[in-house]
Every structure is written in structure tokens, then in C-alpha cells.
Amino acid sequence: MGDEIFHAPGEKQRWKLPRGKQMTDIMHVSKAGDSFFSQMGGDEELAVTAFKGFAPYYAQPKHGVLNKGSSSMRWAEQLLQGIRDDDPELCNVAMMHAGADLGIKIEKPAEGAAYRFGSAGFFTTNQMSENVGVLTKFIKDRIETSKVFVSNNEWDQIHSYIENAGRYSEATFEKAVKGDSALMIAVRLRSFKAAKYLLHQGVDSAIENVEGETIAGVLKDKQEEIMKERNHIRFLRVQAKSLRQMALSHEDQLALLSEPQVYDQLEQNYELCGDISRLMEVRITNCRLLKMKRKLLIVEGKDLKEDELKELSLQDNAAKSKAIVDLLAKEVKDIVLEWEGSKLAKDRAKAAEKQAEVNKKEEKVRYWRSTFFKSAVKIQAIWRGLWTRHLLEVLCLHRACVFVQAKTRGFLCRAQLRRNALRRLTVMIQSVARGFNGRKKVARKKGIVYPATALVMAVRQKSIKGTGAEIEEPYLPAADFIRKMFEEADKPKIINASVKPKGQWAMLRFMGQKKALTELKEDCLKHRKDGEKLGKLAVLCCEHGTADSSFIPPSQRDEFLRWGIMLLEKALGFNSNLDDLVHQFERKRGEAMLEAWGRHDIDADPAYLSAAVEAYGRALKNIECTVVPEVWMGKAIAQEYSGDIDAAIKTVAGMVRKFPNYQKGDEVSMRAAGLYMAKQDYGPACGYVRHANKLGRxxxxxxxxxxxxxxxxLNELWYEKLVREAAEESEDSEDDSDDSSSDEESDDSEDEREREKERERKHKKRQRIAKRTKETEEKKEAYTSAYRLVYRHYVEHRNVFGKRSFESWIHHPATFIRVATRAEKSGLFLLAEDFYKQSLIRCRWWDGFERRGELVDSDEDEELHSDNGDVDDIVSKALGEEPKTRYDQLVLIKKKKLLAMARDEEKWIGQHFDYTKKAAHAWQTGTNDKLSKDSVVAFPKVVEAIPTL
Structure with a gap:
């Protein structure tokens, strides 16, 4: 019968009786004595149910009718079940019901169940006893009036039936108070996991019940109960150890076995106290703000809203609760940490193990640093041609600029640039190694012994492995080392299609693409003249021609792209009504063409970019593609790389208007800023940067x-443009004034009206010059304040490459290299190009990098310097190698001028010898006085042997 309360398939309405019936008129006791049901009549029908745990309570019997909406009324029963079992997942399921309410509290109705919690009614121990008394009196009166003789055994059986009917199970609650929330119920039952879930869901932890109890007070009582149990268990454990001859009782043994559960409850109680303390702190802060707001409103004759006043009234309660839970957490923290099975103790043990590993690693790093520092000191004494190091830095910066131009102009790519740079670096290392023997001869004259392998080994470790951690490997001769570098540079890297990718998701993607392509290909072979299937196969082939394919290696993607074009032509020959597939194919074709251009080496044909622009244009003729921002983005990138800046600006500006909520709208705005900067239109460029700042980063x-x-x-470029225009206009005005004066002297009979027009024109011109002058001052103030703001921020975070003044920082190349590198990785190549250029030429504007001594100051130094004489030819060839660069000062200039410029770069970009020793000392001692990792000039090349660990 108890189960029928919840599951009565053929029942339309439950326990509905005619009005006027009394509680004692109907009584049903099942044979098994499992349940007792009574119905009270009157004006309002109520249900009273004795139950195992919880049972449904309905104010009206019609609410108990089985219908579609009845399940939404049972969430409170499910929530109480989850609280009793301390199951957060079951509580979550209950709160997912449409009618779930976090603000529900215990109510005490006039009739029926003792307490009600939504649709669930439950009874306390007292009401259970009342039910037993009612049943006993009812049976006794019936037997006495009927004068039936009942034996003692029969009376015992009757009483057992009454107990089963009145107490279907033990009472779940020893105490239930009107106004208790679900969080309070969970704490009373010591279900701390469910309590934490309810707290995080937003159940108010500062409310009181009708007796004035708060969640903090109940937590204190429950913690005292748990501590009593813990102390009792500790007493039993001590007693069992001291009196081994005495066996513990069965109850004491069970208490000892419950020790993990007690400590687990203590840990959960500690975490719950911490969560409540943090929430109370936030609430106290909000109440303080509400107090200030109320004072301001009182001046205006207003007051806070009703919900704000209610929140303000709970300030004292929140402060008291916070003080209590903080004290409880402090008392129980050490106890929780003492128990090895607690989460805090495990976290502390893991942290100790991790710290031990870090200490071990740091000790190893210190050992390697000391070893390499000794070698670095010797290398510094050997490598006296300091300007060679700075020419290498200039070469690296120049190569970075060439790479950025390659992405924007289409005449180089990453692979070819890497191979060329590796060859030049190898030749330079080889020349340095050749001069090593001459340095040894000069060193012997001074009586100094130098290691024969230190230089080559240091360069090898720095160039190939980059860490220098494997110093104990056998020494590799210089010739073998150079040959190995050339083999690595010349060897093409082709991904084999048979090699399967690593990782579960990568493998599933690989198998899915392979299966889709195979099935569609076999289907097309069976139906060779089905235009729709051939079109789908063409689109799939085009998809495999892009980087999205994990099944097709890069070396075969161009071939798949050609197959896709051929299949689409055949498909259109069989069926011309394939507009959707054609536009989808054109979109994929544009992506494939753009990626194919970036995949090719120095012979990359600009026709790839023009084909990509045309493909995107044809795709955008379909209305479905016009609402896809990625198509517009691809078209803008292709136009930018092909050099059509005006068309790219038009496309990007249209994107900003059409897709204001695009998730990559900030990137679109920054790309538009770079395009306007390339066109020297700095007003819109600054506007797009501000728009990007609003959208993100x-x-x-x-x-x-x-x-x-x-x-x-951008404001600095704007300022320079205004200065140039003002200079040009001033020159024109001087010419005009000379011409006008000569005209006045030669022709005195000119009409007065023409002279008036001339004076008006000059007046407007003076106004325009004054306006431009004011605007020029504003732009200068704008870029100066922006630079100083960034400098102050980096000074606070100790990220200005050492202790530097503002002038030293703004003219340091690493300041602009850091932003250029990030812009390059973000695909903003036009911005990166300008910042790379600034890193090369900005330090020329300042005299702070002047050298303190001459390069060659003795005969021995001159002899050492002559050993590296062939480096001049290498560097001049490297700097003048790329005739397509946009830097006029590096194009088609004679050898002597190039070498003079290289030495200038050494003077401006490089540091003096004292700084080199300072940097090496910083690496040895582990201080913070070293350069940033983001800087290209992050570490002097003289100290090649020190690894960047």
C-alpha cells in the first residue's frame, strides 16, 4: 500500500471521501502492518500519511491525481531524499524540475502532517507517538464495547500491529522548525555535501527560522556532536591499546569502525564553513555599500527598494554568522590536517612532493649554470670581436622583417626563410670556428690555456638543441656538425599518409575522414553520372585540400584540390542545378587556395591569392554564405596578402557593420586598423583600435x-604626418607670398575685389594652419601619454628589461619587438611590420647606447679581430640578399656602406662589454636582473654557452 501512494496506475484520485466523515470513521490496517491511512473530513480535505522517510502531502486531494503535471510537483520529495542520502547529484536532478524553488522553507499547516516542505510532508517523533496513542485508544474502545475477550498474546500482536502502523520507520527528524530552509535541513542531518551543493546554488545562508536559529548556530551544534563522537572514538582506541586483555563490546567496535566517516564529516564541515565565510564577507561588503547608497537617497528624500532593505536588515546576522563559522573552521582545521585520509592532508603531501622535485631541479639547474658560466668566461676572453655578436642580432631582426613582408607580399614563406637563415648562420659559425686556432696562438703568448672544444660545443648546443643540457655527449667535430646542419636544412619534411595521428580524438577524426572519403568515392564509382554525388565528392576533396584534413598529407593537398575542381566541372556537366554545392565548393576552394599559397616556398605564385579572392567572391553570391563571417574574413585576408589594401578595407569595414556580435570581432577591428595604417589614414585606425578594446583584446x-x-x-604616425603636411604647406605659403609681393610691385592697377579674395584665402589658410598646429600638439600629447602609461605599468610589474628610465625603455628595441612578435603570431602582419622596423631604427634617435671605448685598442686585439675578417663579406651578403625588401637603406647599397650600417647597429642595438659580464653574472647568481624572454635581444650572443633553461 505504501508503494501505491507513488505508483497507482489505475487510480484516478486518492483517498477522497464524502464530506462530514471523521478521522475515526475509516481505518485500514494492512495484513503485514506496513502502513496506516486516515482521512479527515470537513470543509477542506487533507491527507495524513505515516511513511518511511518522506511521503507526499497534498493540500487538496485533486493534487494527487495522476496526470502529466504531477511529476513536476514531486521535486521537493526528491530533494529531501537527496539531502537524507547526502547525494548532491540527486539534489541536482530535483532542482532541474520546472517548479523547483531554492527559497522553499518548512511550513506548519493547521491540519494533517506536522510539517510540510513543498509537496512533501514529514513527521517528528512526537507526532509518531500521537498516532500510536490514537490507534491504541481506537482499538481499546472497539474491544471493550464489543466485549471480546483478548488474551495477552493477542494483545501483544495488536500492539505490534499498532507500532507498525504508527511507526512505519524511525522518524527521520528529531527536530524540525518552521522557517528552516533546505540548507538548514541538510546541516541538521549532517549531509554536508548536499549542503555545499545547495549553498553554491544560491540558497540564502543568512536567514533565520521562527526560533531565531541561523545556519551558523546549527553548524556549531553539529560540530560539537561530531567532536564528541571523535573524542569517544579516541578514548576507545586508547583504552583498547592500554587494556589489551579486555575485549571491547560490539557497540564500541562499531564506533571504532566509523572513525573515517567521522573525520570525513569534519572535513566536509570545515569546507562548508569556509564557503559560508566567503559568502558572508561578500554580503557584508554589499550591505556597507547599501548603507552608503541609503544615506545618499535620504538627502534626496528617497529610500532603498524593498529587497535592498531586506538585504540590509541581515547585515548583523551575516556578521555574527561569519564570526561563528570562522571560529569553527579554525578549531577543526588542525584536526582535519592530522587525519591522513583528508583532502587537505593529501593536497599538502602532494605540494611537498612537488616542492621536492622543484628543489631537485633547481639544484641541477644551478650546477649546469655554474658549469656553463665557467665556460662562458673563457669564451668571452676568446671572442674579442664583439661587433660580430651584434651583427648576428641585426641579422635576426632583419630576417624577422623579411618574414613579415613575405606573409604580406607573397614572395617568401616560413620554410624557405628558415633554411636560408640556417645556412647563413652555419657559414658564420664555421668562420668563427676557423678563427679559433688563431686565437689560441695569441692566447698562448699570454700563458692562458683554452679548451679546444668549448666554442664549437657551445655553439652546437645553442643552435641545435637550444638547452645545452646534454653536455656529456661525445664531442662532434666541426665538419660533421656543419654537415649535419646542412642535411637538416636541405632535407624535405614530408608527412607520410600511412602514419596515424596520436591521441584518441585525433585518431577518431582521422578514421572518420578516411571512411567518409572512401564511402563517397565508392558510391560515385557506382553512379558515375550522378551530378549531386559528384558535387559532394568535389566538396569533400576540396576540404581535404585544406589544413582541416588529418587524413591527407600536405604534399598531396594540392592534388586533391585539382581533383575537386575537375569533379565539379563533371558534376555541372551532368546536372547544372547544383547552386548550393557550387557555393559551398567555392568557399572551400578559397580556403584551399589561401592555404596553398602559404604552403609553397619562395616560388609561391600570386595567382593563388587572386584565385582565392575570386572563389570567395563567387561564394558570397549565395545568400547563405553572406551570413557566414568566416567567408568575409577569408576574402579580406586574401585581398590584404595580394596587396589590394582598398578592397581589403572595404571588406573588413563591411564585416564590422554586418556582424557586430562576431566572436572574433576584436581581431577584425585590429586587422582594419593595420590596413588603415598602411594607407596612412590614422583616424579610422585609432577608432578601430578603440573598438577592439571594447570587444576584447x-x-x-x-x-x-x-x-x-x-x-x-598610431598617434605618433599621425603626428609625423601632420608635421610633414605643415612643413610642405609652409613652403608653399612662402612661395605664394614671394609671388604675391612681386605681383603687387609689377601690377598696381589690379582690381580691389581680387585682392580681397586673395586676403580671404590667406586668412583661411592661416586658420587651417593654426588648427593643424593644435591637432599636432594633441597627437603628440596622446602618444606620449600612451607610452608613459605603458612604461609605468611595466615598471610596476618589473618588466622593463632591467632598471631603465623612460627614454632608455622607449628606445630599446625589445620594447617594440615584444608587440611585433605577438602581432605576428596573431596574423596582424601589417602592424608587426611597422613594429619590427621600429625595433631596428628607433634606437638611432637616442644617444644613450654610445659605446664607452673603441673596438680595437691594442695590437693583440687587432690580430684577434683580423681572424674574423671574412665575416664582413658574409654579413654584407646577408643584409643585401633580399632585393625585394621595403627597407630602402638595405637595398642595392655598396659593401662599405652596408658594413658601416652594421657597425652602427652594433653601436645602437648592442650593449657594451660590461653589460655582457653583468648578464652572465645574473645567470650565475639567479637574480632577476636579466632581460625578458619575449625579447629577441634577450641574451648576449657572447655568452653562447649559457642555456636558457
Missing amino acids: GSMMLSYMDLILISGR
Whole structure:
């Protein structure tokens, strides 16, 4: 019968009786004595149910009718079940019901169940006893009036039936108070996991019940109960150890076995106290703000809203609760940490193990640093041609600029650039190694012994492995080392299609693409003249021609692209009504063409970019593609790389208007800023940077300070443009004044009206010059304040490459290299190009990098310097190698001028010899006085042997 309360398939309405019936008129006791049901009549029908745990309570019997909406009324029963079992997942299921309410509290109705919690009614121990008394009196009166003789055994059986009917199970609650929330019920039952779930869901922890109890007070009582149990268990454990001859009782043994559960409850109680303390602190802060707001409103004759006043009234309660839970957490923290099975103790043990590993690693790093520092000191004494190091830095910066131009102009790519740079670096290392023997001869004259393998080994470790950790490997001769570098540079890297990718998801993607292509290909072979299937196969082949394919290696993607074009032509020959597939194919074709251009080496044909622009244009003729922002983005990138800046600006500006909520709108705005900067239209460029700042960070690689620095650079370019225009206009005005004076002297009979027009024109021109002058001052103030703001931020975070003044920092190349690197990784190549260029030429504007001594100051130094004489030819060839660069000062210039420029770069970009020793000392001692990792000039090349661990 108890189960029928919840599951009565053929029942339309439950326990509905005619009005006027009394409780004692109907009584049903099942044979097994499992349940007792009574119905009270009157004006309002109520249900009273004795139950195992919880049972449904309905104010009206019609609510108990089985219908579609009845399940939504049972969430409170499910929530109480989850609280009793301390199961957060069951509580979550209950709170997912449409009618679930976090603010539900215990109510005490006039009739029926003792307490009600939503649709669930439950009874306390007292009401259970009352039910037993009612039943006993009812049976006794019936037997006495009927004069039936009942034996003692029969009376015992009757009483057992009454107990089963009145107490279907033990009472779940020893205490239930009106106004208790679900969180309070969970704490009373010591279900702390469910309590934490309810607290995080938003159940108010500062409310009181009708007796004035708070959640903090109940937590204190429950913690005292748990501590009593813990102390009792500790007493039993001590007693069992001291009196081994005495066996513990069965109850004491069970208490000892419950020790883990007790400590687990203590840990859960500690975590719950911490969560409540944090929430109370937030609430107290909010109440303080509400107090200030109320004072301001009182001046205006107003007051807070009703919900704000209610929140303000709970301030004292929240403060008291916070003090109590903080004290409880402090008392129980040490106890929880003492228990090895607690989460806090495990976390502390893991932290200790991790710290031990870190200490071991740091000790190893210190050992390697000391070893390499000794070698570095010797290398510094050997490598006296300091300008060679700085020419290498200039070469690296120049190569970075060439790479950026390659992405924007299409005449180089990453692979070819890497191979060329590796060859040049190998030749330079070889020349340095050749001069090593001459240095040894000069060193012997001074009586100094140098290791024969230190230089080559250091360069090898720095160039190939990059860490220098494997110093104990056998020495590799210089010739073998150079040959190995050339083999690595010349060897093409082709991914074999038979090699399966690593990782579960990569493997599933690989198998899915392979299966889709195979099935569609076999289907097309069976139906060779089905245009729709051939079109789908063409689209799939085009998809495999892009980087999205994990099944097709890069070396075969161009071939798949050609197959896709051929299949689409055949498909259109069989069926011309394939507009959707054609536009989908054109979109994929544009992506494939753009990626194919970036995949090719120096012979990359600009026709790839023009084909990509045409493909995207044909795709955008379909209305479905016009609402896809990625198609517009691909078209804009292709137009930018092909050099059509005006068309790219038009496309990007249209994207900003059409897709204001695009998730990559900040990146689109930054790309538009770079395009306008390339066109020297700096007003819209600054506007797009501000728009990107509102949307996010410009791209994932650029920080807020980077955006401010970019904005300052745009204002600086704007300022330079205004200065140039003002200079040109002033020259024109001088010419005009000379011409006008000569005209006045030669022609005195000119009409007065023409002279008036001339004076008006000059007046307007003077106004225009004054306006431009004011605007020029504003732009200068704008970029100066932006640079100083970024400098102050980096000074606070100790990220200005050492202790530097503002002038030293703004003219340091690493300041602009940091932003250029991030912009390059974000695909903003036009911005990166300008910042790379600034890193090369900005330090020329300042005299702070002047050298303190001459390069060659003795005969021995001159002899050492002559050993590296062939480096001049190498560097001049490297700097003048790329005739397509946009830097006029590096194009088609004679050898002597190039070498003079290289030495200038050494003077401006490089540091003096004292700084080299300072940097080496910083690496040895582990101090913070070293350069940033983001800087290209992060560490002097003289100290090649020190690894960047």
C-alpha cells in the first residue's frame, strides 16, 4: 500500500471521501502492518500519511491525481531524499524540475502532517507517538464495547500491529522548525555535501527560522556532536591499546569502525564553513555599500527598494554568522590536517612532493649554470670581436622583417626563410670556428690555456638543441656538425599518409575522414553520372585540400584540390542545378587556395591569392554564405596578402557593420586598423583600435597594454604626418607670398575685389594652419601619454628589461619587438611590420647606447679581430640578399656602406662589454636582473654557452 501512494496506475484520485466523515470513521490496517491511512473530513480535505522517510502531502486531494503535471510537483520529495542520502547529484536532478524553488522553507499547516516542505510532508517523533496513542485508544474502545475477550498474546500482536502502523520507520527528524530552509535541513542531518551543493546554488545562508536559529548556530551544534563522537572514538582506541586483555563490546567496535566517516564529516564541515565565510564577507561588503547608497537617497528624500532593505536588515546576522563559522573552521582545521585520509592532508603531501622535485631541479639547474658560466668566461676572453655578436642580432631582426613582408607580399614563406637563415648562420659559425686556432696562438703568448672544444660545443648546443643540457655527449667535430646542419636544412619534411595521428580524438577524426572519403568515392564509382554525388565528392576533396584534413598529407593537398575542381566541372556537366554545392565548393576552394599559397616556398605564385579572392567572391553570391563571417574574413585576408589594401578595407569595414556580435570581432577591428595604417589614414585606425578594446583584446596574443602601445604608435604616425603636411604647406605659403609681393610691385592697377579674395584665402589658410598646429600638439600629447602609461605599468610589474628610465625603455628595441612578435603570431602582419622596423631604427634617435671605448685598442686585439675578417663579406651578403625588401637603406647599397650600417647597429642595438659580464653574472647568481624572454635581444650572443633553461 505504501508503494501505491507513488505508483497507482489505475487510480484516478486518492483517498477522497464524502464530506462530514471523521478521522475515526475509516481505518485500514494492512495484513503485514506496513502502513496506516486516515482521512479527515470537513470543509477542506487533507491527507495524513505515516511513511518511511518522506511521503507526499497534498493540500487538496485533486493534487494527487495522476496526470502529466504531477511529476513536476514531486521535486521537493526528491530533494529531501537527496539531502537524507547526502547525494548532491540527486539534489541536482530535483532542482532541474520546472517548479523547483531554492527559497522553499518548512511550513506548519493547521491540519494533517506536522510539517510540510513543498509537496512533501514529514513527521517528528512526537507526532509518531500521537498516532500510536490514537490507534491504541481506537482499538481499546472497539474491544471493550464489543466485549471480546483478548488474551495477552493477542494483545501483544495488536500492539505490534499498532507500532507498525504508527511507526512505519524511525522518524527521520528529531527536530524540525518552521522557517528552516533546505540548507538548514541538510546541516541538521549532517549531509554536508548536499549542503555545499545547495549553498553554491544560491540558497540564502543568512536567514533565520521562527526560533531565531541561523545556519551558523546549527553548524556549531553539529560540530560539537561530531567532536564528541571523535573524542569517544579516541578514548576507545586508547583504552583498547592500554587494556589489551579486555575485549571491547560490539557497540564500541562499531564506533571504532566509523572513525573515517567521522573525520570525513569534519572535513566536509570545515569546507562548508569556509564557503559560508566567503559568502558572508561578500554580503557584508554589499550591505556597507547599501548603507552608503541609503544615506545618499535620504538627502534626496528617497529610500532603498524593498529587497535592498531586506538585504540590509541581515547585515548583523551575516556578521555574527561569519564570526561563528570562522571560529569553527579554525578549531577543526588542525584536526582535519592530522587525519591522513583528508583532502587537505593529501593536497599538502602532494605540494611537498612537488616542492621536492622543484628543489631537485633547481639544484641541477644551478650546477649546469655554474658549469656553463665557467665556460662562458673563457669564451668571452676568446671572442674579442664583439661587433660580430651584434651583427648576428641585426641579422635576426632583419630576417624577422623579411618574414613579415613575405606573409604580406607573397614572395617568401616560413620554410624557405628558415633554411636560408640556417645556412647563413652555419657559414658564420664555421668562420668563427676557423678563427679559433688563431686565437689560441695569441692566447698562448699570454700563458692562458683554452679548451679546444668549448666554442664549437657551445655553439652546437645553442643552435641545435637550444638547452645545452646534454653536455656529456661525445664531442662532434666541426665538419660533421656543419654537415649535419646542412642535411637538416636541405632535407624535405614530408608527412607520410600511412602514419596515424596520436591521441584518441585525433585518431577518431582521422578514421572518420578516411571512411567518409572512401564511402563517397565508392558510391560515385557506382553512379558515375550522378551530378549531386559528384558535387559532394568535389566538396569533400576540396576540404581535404585544406589544413582541416588529418587524413591527407600536405604534399598531396594540392592534388586533391585539382581533383575537386575537375569533379565539379563533371558534376555541372551532368546536372547544372547544383547552386548550393557550387557555393559551398567555392568557399572551400578559397580556403584551399589561401592555404596553398602559404604552403609553397619562395616560388609561391600570386595567382593563388587572386584565385582565392575570386572563389570567395563567387561564394558570397549565395545568400547563405553572406551570413557566414568566416567567408568575409577569408576574402579580406586574401585581398590584404595580394596587396589590394582598398578592397581589403572595404571588406573588413563591411564585416564590422554586418556582424557586430562576431566572436572574433576584436581581431577584425585590429586587422582594419593595420590596413588603415598602411594607407596612412590614422583616424579610422585609432577608432578601430578603440573598438577592439571594447570587444576584447584585439586578438588572443595582444594584451591591454599592447593595445595602448599600438594606439600610441598610431598617434605618433599621425603626428609625423601632420608635421610633414605643415612643413610642405609652409613652403608653399612662402612661395605664394614671394609671388604675391612681386605681383603687387609689377601690377598696381589690379582690381580691389581680387585682392580681397586673395586676403580671404590667406586668412583661411592661416586658420587651417593654426588648427593643424593644435591637432599636432594633441597627437603628440596622446602618444606620449600612451607610452608613459605603458612604461609605468611595466615598471610596476618589473618588466622593463632591467632598471631603465623612460627614454632608455622607449628606445630599446625589445620594447617594440615584444608587440611585433605577438602581432605576428596573431596574423596582424601589417602592424608587426611597422613594429619590427621600429625595433631596428628607433634606437638611432637616442644617444644613450654610445659605446664607452673603441673596438680595437691594442695590437693583440687587432690580430684577434683580423681572424674574423671574412665575416664582413658574409654579413654584407646577408643584409643585401633580399632585393625585394621595403627597407630602402638595405637595398642595392655598396659593401662599405652596408658594413658601416652594421657597425652602427652594433653601436645602437648592442650593449657594451660590461653589460655582457653583468648578464652572465645574473645567470650565475639567479637574480632577476636579466632581460625578458619575449625579447629577441634577450641574451648576449657572447655568452653562447649559457642555456636558457
